[in-house]
Amino acid sequence: MFEKIEYEVIRIDGDYAFLKNLSKEMDEEQCVARALLPENIKEGCKLAYEMFEYTII
Helix, strand or coil, X not given: CCCCXXXXXXXXXXXXXXXXXXXCCXXXXXXXXHHHCCCXXXXXXXXEEECCEEEEC
């Protein structure tokens, strides 16, 4: 139920970041408010989402 999901930050646009799920082969991006992400993210950064929290990996 609370599995770890890995994402890559594809692009940052103002207050939003667009993430790609690395475990899925689809190219669909997920838009996430930057307020929910670690402050020091940048494009190309890899994130883990687990227990309702994003962390840099």
